[in-house]
Amino acid sequence: MCRLAAITASEYFSPMENIHALETMKEGHDGSGMGLMLKNIGGFAEPLKEYPILSGICSRDGLKALDEFMKSKGFKEVHMWNPAIKPVAGIEKKDCYFAKFYDYPSRYRESTREEKEALLTGTRLALRKMGEADESIVVFSFYPDVLTLKEVGDPLALGEFFGLEDGRLKAKIILAQGRQNTNYAINLYACHPFFIQGFGSMTNGENTAFVPIRQYLMSRGVPGYVGYQSDSEVFTHILHYTVRELGFPITYYKDIITPLKQEEIEGRPDAGALRLIRQSLRMLVIDGPNCIIGFTPEGTCFMVQDSKKLRPGAVGGVKGKYALMSEECGIDRAIPERDRSLDVFPMKYDLVTVPMGASEVKVWDQLKSQTKTISSR
Amino acid sequence: MGPVKKPDKNHQLTLKDFPYGIRWRDDRCTRCGRCTAVCPVKAIVPGVRVERVVSSEGATPTPKVTRRVVSVVSQVNDIDRYCTGCAMCQLVCPNAAIEPEFNPDHKFLHFKNKGGDAYKRGGRRNDPNPSTLDMLKFTRISMLTDPALDAGRHEFHLRTYLGRILPPEALPLKAEDGRLAVDKNSDVFVPPVRQIYPIMIGSMSVGALSPPMWEGLAMGVAYLNEQLGMPVVMASGEGGMPPRLLKSRFLKYFILQIASGYFGWDEIIRSLPHMVEDPAAIEIKYGQGAKPGDGGLLMSYKVLKLIASIRGVPMRVDLASPPTHQTKYSIEEAVAKMIISMSMAWGFRVPVYPKISGTKTAKAVLNNLARNPYASALSIDGEDGGTGAAYNVSMDKMGHPIALNIRQCYLDLVRQGKQNELPLIAAGGVGKKGNLAANAAALIMLGASAVSVGKYLMQSTAGCLGDEHNRCNLCNTGRCPRGITTQDPKLYRRLDSSKVAERLVDVFRAADTELKKIFAPMGRSTELPIGMSDGLSVGDQAIADALGISYVC
Numbered sequence: 001m002c003r004l005a006a007i008t009a010s011e012y013f014s015p016m017e018n019i020h021a022l023e024t025m026k027e028g029h030d031g032s033g034m035g036l037m038l039k040n041i042g043g044f045a046e047p048l049k050e051y052p053i054l055s056g057i058c059s060r061d062g063l064k065a066l067d068e069f070m071k072s073k074g075f076k077e078v079h080m081w082n083p084a085i086k087p088v089a090g091i092e093k094k095d096c097y098f099a100k101f102y103d104y105p106s107r108y109r110e111s112t113r114e115e116k117e118a119l120l121t122g123t124r125l126a127l128r129k130m131g132e133a134d135e136s137i138v139v140f141s142f143y144p145d146v147l148t149l150k151e152v153g154d155p156l157a158l159g160e161f162f163g164l165e166d167g168r169l170k171a172k173i174i175l176a177q178g179r180q181n182t183n184y185a186i187n188l189y190a191c192h193p194f195f196i197q198g199f200g201s202m203t204n205g206e207n208t209a210f211v212p213i214r215q216y217l218m219s220r221g222v223p224g225y226v227g228y229q230s231d232s233e234v235f236t237h238i239l240h241y242t243v244r245e246l247g248f249p250i251t252y253y254k255d256i257i258t259p260l261k262q263e264e265i266e267g268r269p270d271a272g273a274l275r276l277i278r279q280s281l282r283m284l285v286i287d288g289p290n291c292i293i294g295f296t297p298e299g300t301c302f303m304v305q306d307s308k309k310l311r312p313g314a315v316g317g318v319k320g321k322y323a324l325m326s327e328e329c330g331i332d333r334a335i336p337e338r339d340r341s342l343d344v345f346p347m348k349y350d351l352v353t354v355p356m357g358a359s360e361v362k363v364w365d366q367l368k369s370q371t372k373t374i375s376s377r
Numbered sequence: 378m379g380p381v382k383k384p385d386k387n388h389q390l391t392l393k394d395f396p397y398g399i400r401w402r403d404d405r406c407t408r409c410g411r412c413t414a415v416c417p418v419k420a421i422v423p424g425v426r427v428e429r430v431v432s433s434e435g436a437t438p439t440p441k442v443t444r445r446v447v448s449v450v451s452q453v454n455d456i457d458r459y460c461t462g463c464a465m466c467q468l469v470c471p472n473a474a475i476e477p478e479f480n481p482d483h484k485f486l487h488f489k490n491k492g493g494d495a496y497k498r499g500g501r502r503n504d505p506n507p508s509t510l511d512m513l514k515f516t517r518i519s520m521l522t523d524p525a526l527d528a529g530r531h532e533f534h535l536r537t538y539l540g541r542i543l544p545p546e547a548l549p550l551k552a553e554d555g556r557l558a559v560d561k562n563s564d565v566f567v568p569p570v571r572q573i574y575p576i577m578i579g580s581m582s583v584g585a586l587s588p589p590m591w592e593g594l595a596m597g598v599a600y601l602n603e604q605l606g607m608p609v610v611m612a613s614g615e616g617g618m619p620p621r622l623l624k625s626r627f628l629k630y631f632i633l634q635i636a637s638g639y640f641g642w643d644e645i646i647r648s649l650p651h652m653v654e655d656p657a658a659i660e661i662k663y664g665q666g667a668k669p670g671d672g673g674l675l676m677s678y679k680v681l682k683l684i685a686s687i688r689g690v691p692m693r694v695d696l697a698s699p700p701t702h703q704t705k706y707s708i709e710e711a712v713a714k715m716i717i718s719m720s721m722a723w724g725f726r727v728p729v730y731p732k733i734s735g736t737k738t739a740k741a742v743l744n745n746l747a748r749n750p751y752a753s754a755l756s757i758d759g760e761d762g763g764t765g766a767a768y769n770v771s772m773d774k775m776g777h778p779i780a781l782n783i784r785q786c787y788l789d790l791v792r793q794g795k796q797n798e799l800p801l802i803a804a805g806g807v808g809k810k811g812n813l814a815a816n817a818a819a820l821i822m823l824g825a826s827a828v829s830v831g832k833y834l835m836q837s838t839a840g841c842l843g844d845e846h847n848r849c850n851l852c853n854t855g856r857c858p859r860g861i862t863t864q865d866p867k868l869y870r871r872l873d874s875s876k877v878a879e880r881l882v883d884v885f886r887a888a889d890t891e892l893k894k895i896f897a898p899m900g901r902s903t904e905l906p907i908g909m910s911d912g913l914s915v916g917d918q919a920i921a922d923a924l925g926i927s928y929v930c
Contacts, residue, residue, distance in 0.1 A: 208519060208900030212796075212908040219794035246545055249555045258903065261534065262572065273550050273557035279538055279570055280545045283797045285904035289524060307903050308531055310524055369556070 002192065002204040003178040004313070005330045006293045008301040008358045009321040012042030014167055015149075018176035019159040021323065021330035025178065033179035034155040035140075037193040037200045038147045038171035039295055040356075044081065045147070051078055051101040052120050055140045055148040056127075057188070058096045062136030066127060073123060074105025083149065084163035091153040091161045099147045117143075117197045121224045128227075138188055141195040147171070150191045172356075173295055177202045190229035193294070194236035197224065201239055201294025203232035204326055205311045208287050210234065216283035217241065235292050238284050243296060250296060251364050252277065254351040257286045258307035260366060268369050293324045299356030309348045315361055316343035318376045322354045322361060342376050390454050396485045396847055397462035397477040399452040405474035408448050412466035412475050417849075417856040420460035421475075424451050450475060456488050463842045463849040465858045479846055486769070496769040497674075499852025499862060501667065501809075501832055502761055503773055505845040508806050509780040509920055513819040516914040516929055519900040526902050528893035533902045535892055536608070537827045539658055540570030540728035541753045542798050568753060569726050571657055574601075574609045575905060576817050576888060579758075579804055579831035580634050580660065580732070582614030583641075584675050584684040584696075585765035585852070587869035590839055590861045593877025595622070597838070598630050600882055609885060610657040612829070615673050615698060617641015617687045623648040628656050634732075635719065636662035637672050638698030640688040646722075655727050658753065659719045661712075663702065664734030666762030666779070666805035668771040673698035676766060678855040681864045708745045716751050728753030735759040735777035735805060743786045747795050754800040756829060757782050761806025763832035763843075765862055766853030779805045780823060784924050787824020787908060796908060800826035808833030809845075813884070814891030822909045823924065835861055838880035839872060 003025040005018045015036050022034070045053075058066055070077070079101035085093060108116055124142040131137025140148035147169075151158050155178045159165065177192040192202035207213070210231035217225040217237050222245060225237050235257075242253045255277060259265075265274045288306020291313040295301045303313050303324045314328045318338045323331040328343065346352045349366040360375040392398055399421055413423050430443050452460060460477050467476040489496040519525040549563030578598065583591050594611060601607040608630075615636035622628065623645060633656045635642060665671070675684070675696040685692040704711055712731065719729040730753040733742055739757055746752035759779025764772065783803045790796040803825035807816045809832075817828040835841040839861045842849035852862035860872035896902060899912045906912065914929040915921050921928040 206519070206900070209904070209906065209909060211911040212906070215791050215908060216794075216796065219791055219796065221794065247552060248550075248557060249552060251555070252557065261532070262536075270556050270558060272559040273548075276543070276548050276550065276559070276567070277545070277557070279542045280548055280797070282538070282904050283907070287526070287901050287903050289900075308526065 002180045002202075002326075003330070004202050004204055004291065004293050004326040005176045005178075005334070006174065006202075006301060006324040007321065007334055008173045008295075008299075008324070008354050008356075010172065010357045010359070011320065012170035012172055013174070013321075014164065014170055015174050015176065016159055016164050017334050018174050019155045019164070021325060021334045022155040022176055022178040024329040024333045025327045030180050033150065033152045033188070033191045034158045035175075035177045035179070035191040035193050035202065036149040037141070037175040037195060038169065038173070039145060039200065040172035040299060041145055041147055042170040042172070043168055045101075045145070048079055048101045049145050051103055052142055052144045053147050054098075054100045054102060054124070054142045055146075056098060057094045057138045057151075058098065058131070059136040060095045062131050063096050063098075065130060066137050069127065069130065070102065070123075074107065075102040075123070077101070078103050081147075084166060084168075086160055086163055088153075088157045088161040091151065091157060097149065097151075097162070118223070121197060125223060125226065143195065143198060146195060146198075146200065148193070148195060150188050152188070173299060173301060175200055175202050175293065175295070187229045189227055192230065192232055194230075194233045196236055196240045197244060198297025199236055199240045199244065199294065201236040201292055203235045203290050203292045205289040205291065205306070207231040207234065207290060209285065212283050213238070213286070220245070232290075235290070236294065239294060250300065250302065250353070251351055251366075251369070254304050254364070254366050256281045256284050257304070258348070258366075259285060264367060267367070270369065291326055301354045303346055303352045304350070305346055305348065307348050312345065314343055314345050315352050315354070316340065317358065319360070320358050322358045324352070324354065339376060342374055344374060390456060390488060392452055392454055393480065393482070394484045394488065395454070395459050396480055396483040397460040398480050399450075399460055399466070400476050400478050401450045402474045403449065405472045406450060407472055407474070409471060411469040411471070413450060415465045415469045415858065417463060417465065417851055417858045418458050418461055419453070420458050421450050421452055421466060424449050456491055459485065459489075461849050461851060462846065463851070463858050465842075485847070489769075497766060497853055498769055498772070498847070498850045499763075499765045499767070500843040500847070500850030501763045501772070501845065502776075503845050503847045508761055508809050509778055509915075510806060510816040510819050511810050511812060512915050512917060512920065514914050514916070514929065515818070515895055515899060515912055516927070517912040518898045526897040526900055528890070528897035531897065531902050533893050533896065534904055535575060535889060536572050537575040537905055538570050538800055539573050539610070539754060539827065540800070541568035541750065542570060542800070543567060544795075544798060566725070566750070568751070569728050571610070571728060572608060573657065573827065574607050574885070575821060575827045576609070576813070576885070577632075577802065577827055577829045578609065578611035578834060579829040580612040580614035580662065581831050581835070582616035582675070582765075583618060583687060584616040584679060584864075585614060585862055587857070587860055587863050587872060588683065589869055589872040589874035590835075590877060593838065593872070593874035594834070594881055595627070596874060596878035597881030599627055600878060601885055602630050605882070605886070607885060607889065612660055615640050615662060616675070616684070617644050619687060620644055620648055624651045624653065626654050628652060629654040631656050632658045632660050634660040634662050636698050637700070637702045638696065640690070640696060640698065643689040644687055649722065655723055658728040658730060659723075660756065661715055661719065661729065661731045663712075663731050664736070664758065665764060666734050666758030666760055666776055667764035668767035669734035669736060669775045670700050671767055671771050672700040674766040674853070676853055676855060679864045684864060708742060712745070713749055713751070716749065720751050730754035730756060730802075732756035732758060735779050735782045737777060739777070739782050739786055740789050743789060743799070747790065747793060747799050752799065754802055754826070755786070756802035756804060757786065758829075759803070759805025761809055762804055763835075764852075776805075779803050779820070781923055783820060783825050784823045788925070790824075791908070796824070802827045802829050804829035804831075814888045814895060817888070818892055818895045818906075819913060822906050822913050824908045824910075826905075826907055834881065834884065837884050838877045
């Protein structure tokens, strides 16, 4: 089962903190891959926040084709970041790992956010398609202030491989997944975290209802609901569909994937709406076992479980820095100075959120539709 | 010597031509006469015959021949009184002296057309082979990486929806202070949707069924709903319902069917102002899986006082519904009008859906309904469905298996993104071999929202004797030996409605457990596994390809 380590903080920190947390959970991942997703990136990227970042891996030919394609679409490359690759035994180096910062095509300068997002998604999908057959181009995300790194290997070794110890790369929100290969062949597109238009998430466990959920998402007509090399990619897309496409507040993500029973719905102040949602979105109900950790475009991090809570998770930290992880030992590694008695172990009705800036933890109770705030020193 | 005569009985049938032969044991028979009295077709008769007995007494053999007259039970060789294999004789015999035996080499259909009258019967398709549904296996078992659920401990949501479901984008919702609310000022029509148990009781009419059978099912349904909290609904079949029930609070558990003869609808319309509850739904019957292209048929000898009054017809006349609705010009307007008319009658508070026979053209119907916002569901009845009366050729040879029909329709809805908007109800052969829950689960995983069951329930709740070897199948004659499909008080008083109700409850409780036992190891409990086809496999490559599931061996 994959291990998950997310940290959100008010100050920039290195992804090595996430990787060291994953290292403490090592019995749960087998070195079959790691995914890192950074949001609100610091250092060299701080002045470049408005420029969308295309993250991916290319062969030499792929990179050439990619550059030509981006140029033909009117994107202007303003910066390129490459990890300082150090050869590490057991990790097969690809030709080029990159994060390219682009300026929008001139005709998009005055476009709305939605139009720009549609452009970025369309471009990413076109690139993905271009490189799919020969794996010459693999792209993970294309969005402002979000950078993704993925590779097959042990997380700690990958940290060294990508040269992350040099401290160049920092962010305020970082998701990290240590992959445990189960049902699927090793494919970087199957590696979490997944991203679409500002929403990122990673999940552990299996998704038993994957097929009908995938069919439902793919039939929504939303560009970007493709791929699904992993059964967990649907969780990111359900989040996007709930919040972005339907315009529902994020708490309804919980109501959609793990709906209340009929009699429980009647006790909610928004029972009328819930009844309709329960019917209308039943194809998106999950059964787990899953622990989902992710972020929204506004930088809110969250953790939610399947309704039988067959995958645990924990949230803990101090004011200004919180960790959301699949195991508490990871939080111990990341934020040892915290008051452990304030750790939150989300139960079946809970949706835990940490707002941008990591000031506090909010636990939303699905049954009562009430939020409890937990603040650390 | 006289002239050679033509052989006697040359134009008579031999008993080897008949589908069932009677094995009668002289030594066991006490001549009580129960078997000949109970036989619904008088295929066996008491008779006498002369026996030649050779006996010897004394120390040396001194054979002595005597002749005596003995009473016997014998089978007649009249095709109109063929033994149906019902085995009621065996049931009533106190001494195990008699039983019917199936004759696989019979030539029944060669002769069962006397007077040019094509063979009519009730029951189901005479095909004892396993259906596709019975060949499907549940193979994706949760193991270690995704722990299986516990059928006894976890909560299971074995419920489905009957009614048109709005897509989420169309819901009249507005967000206020981080909370969604139904927008009261919206003019969006929110269609009525019922939450029901995914196994429905299929249409069997008052009239086709005897009073105690229908009453037993209805009592069982009420018990399941009110005592066990299982929202099982039952369809009326064509022919209406007793007025007292129409005006009762129990109406909400029933689906009223309107078919091409409109039988019973005078009474339903008269009862409308007095109804205290809405029915669960209205089913418009356009076809029946067992006899596609045929209308309903209630033979005159079943049209007695009660039935005649409910249906609004004279007594003792054949009630044949036309094969098609007389108002049906085209699906675009006539069917849409029918759906609208029925919806209007109940103020758009009741789901209205059509039921059709399984057919290659089901997708055309489906697509029309998918575009009609008032169509609440589509019920498809496959070839293994049952009927109270039909031509044998219709039952045996006409129709389409349900598995592929439902699968293709579901995938068509998926392509349109409407897989959750128009529920598909699968019927026809569910539980054919006794695997009610497994068949229901397989259909749900192929894409059905619910299944509808008839014959299986008659067999399991009232001991219907019929099978796929044409056993009994006398439903059309009104001589049902179990008292299930008859209006003859002498026959139907054999049936205890309380026992039927009790058995119905047993059946649903057991199926509920079995559904959980199927869904739990597959890791599905919070919602039905509609369309979860990756959990299914079959040991036949062609079937696997057609259904889009995996092959296993």
